[in-house]
Amino acid sequence: MDTTTLRHCPICLVTNMPAEIQRVRCNVRRFRDRTFLVWRCAVCRSLHCEKVENLAAYYENYPIRNQELDYFLRAWYRVILQRLVQAGLGKQHRILDYGCSNGLLIEYLKQHGYANCFGYDPYVDRRAIASNSL
Ligand SMILES: [Zn+2]
Numbered sequence: 001m002d003t004t005t006l007r008h009c010p011i012c013l014v015t016n017m018p019a020e021i022q023r024v025r026c027n028v029r030r031f032r033d034r035t036f037l038v039w040r041c042a043v044c045r046s047l048h049c050e051k052v053e054n055l056a057a058y059y060e061n062y063p064i065r066n067q068e069l070d071y072f073l074r075a076w077y078r079v080i081l082q083r084l085v086q087a088g089l090g091k092q093h094r095i096l097d098y099g100c101s102n103g104l105l106i107e108y109l110k111q112h113g114y115a116n117c118f119g120y121d122p123y124v125d126r127r128a129i130a131s132n133s134l
Helices: 054-058 071-086 106-113
Strands: 022-027 035-040 047-049 094-098 117-120
Touching: 071 106, 094 106, 106 117
Parallel strands: 094 117
Antiparallel strands: 022 035, 035 047
16 A cells, blocks of 8 residues: 555645545445545545546446435434534535435435535436435
């Protein structure tokens, strides 16, 4: 694992030594043997993944694409929102869920008073993303 290379952050546009670098296992069961190098920008703290070859193959038949905002997903999003709030998220902040699939997290956040939420997913037809996410 290359932990000594400077990386350019496309969010804050600063080239820096990452605050942390980890290998993260794929969350799709049929690719669970694969890992990806993820790094955190030391300046803006955003997370980035090194380039993945044939990324479209991972998102083909992505299991949560047909998910609905049901009881179980709301319970999971409640945990995620608690983590984000602990990390400093406030209702006045703007949120971009890049890779939002069908935009259900954005929908959940808006239902909980986070009005400035937006979603984008290059692997999903825009019409499939919740209409208030774009
Ligand atoms: Zn950055």
